[in-house]
Amino acid sequence: MTPHRFAPGERVRVRAAEPPGHVRTPHYTRGHLGVIESRAGSFANPEELAYGRSGEPSVPLYRVRFEQKQLWPDYAGAPHDTIVVDIYEHWLEPAEAKSRRTTRPGTDKIKARQRRSKR
Amino acid sequence: MDGFTGVPGRTPSSPQTPSPRRVGVVHESRASTRRRAALDYERMQRHHDMGGLPAGPIDLDPHPHAPWEKRVNALLTLLARGSTPLFTVDEMRRAIEDLGPAEYDRLGYYERWITAITRILLERGVLTVDGLGRKLAEVSERRMKAAR
Numbered sequence: 001m002t003p004h005r006f007a008p009g010e011r012v013r014v015r016a017a018e019p020p021g022h023v024r025t026p027h028y029t030r031g032h033l034g035v036i037e038s039r040a041g042s043f044a045n046p047e048e049l050a051y052g053r054s055g056e057p058s059v060p061l062y063r064v065r066f067e068q069k070q071l072w073p074d075y076a077g078a079p080h081d082t083i084v085v086d087i088y089e090h091w092l093e094p095a096e097a098k099s100r101r102t103t104r105p106g107t108d109k110i111k112a113r114q115r116r117s118k119r
Numbered sequence: 120m121d122g123f124t125g126v127p128g129r130t131p132s133s134p135q136t137p138s139p140r141r142v143g144v145v146h147e148s149r150a151s152t153r154r155r156a157a158l159d160y161e162r163m164q165r166h167h168d169m170g171g172l173p174a175g176p177i178d179l180d181p182h183p184h185a186p187w188e189k190r191v192n193a194l195l196t197l198l199a200r201g202s203t204p205l206f207t208v209d210e211m212r213r214a215i216e217d218l219g220p221a222e223y224d225r226l227g228y229y230e231r232w233i234t235a236i237t238r239i240l241l242e243r244g245v246l247t248v249d250g251l252g253r254k255l256a257e258v259s260e261r262r263m264k265a266a267r
Contacts, residue, residue: 018163022209049207050212
């Protein structure tokens with residue numbers, strides 16, 4: 001079993017990637033900050049299994065908790081509602097990491113514009 | 120793990136607005152070449168991954184399954200979940216997702232299943248295009264005769 005890189009309570013960011021094939025990371029979580037709720041075992045990589053390969057080595061899986069309000073800016077439910085999503089380790093990075101490559105196309109320009117307008 | 124029959128990550132109570140990120144992607148592709156636009160399209164949110172997108176009300180009433188639907192369910196169990204599975208449910212999901220948005224919406228739930236099962240069995244060489252075609256024609260003819 002592949003050892004887990006993250007521990008419960010740790011803050012993580014979901015990679016803002018958009019690979020073209022079969023993945024298990026819901027689109028609405030990508031690029032967002034979450035907290036490791038628990039470790040959920042280690043499984044053959046479904047993104048490989050989906051194409052008839054073995055999926056080995058296995059990939060650690062986590063339950064990651066998100067603030068609903070953070071995922072949906074106009075969320076109308078209770079302010080501290082959360083959602084827990086199963087996410088595989090290769091989709092997660094430490095919350096501090098701010099790699100340019102993990103930013104979704106288009107967001108750089110939008111963020112730069114927002115920064116400019118704040119000044 | 121999310122169950123195969125469930126809709127992973129769907130949050131029906133979520134507000135129905137696309138994220139500003141997607142608007143950004145569309146905006147970028149408009150200003151770029153056709154090829155670039157095609158690449159951007161490939162990278163966008165895939166059709167089945169619809170958690171949080173606008174949708175109508177969900178019919179939660181239980182309804183009876185047609186015999187053919189039960190047969191499709193049994194087929195998948197035999198093919199993908201036995202002691203010597205021919206393929207995995209992961210491949211099944213991939214094949215369903217690869218139907219493309221139009222087919223995905225046009226086909227019913229178990230129609231998507233049997234279409235995906237067929238494709239995988241063809242890919243795996245369990246069925247041949249010619250063999251399957253002849254058998255389908257035979258069944259079709261039998262049904263036509265029975266209907267007369």
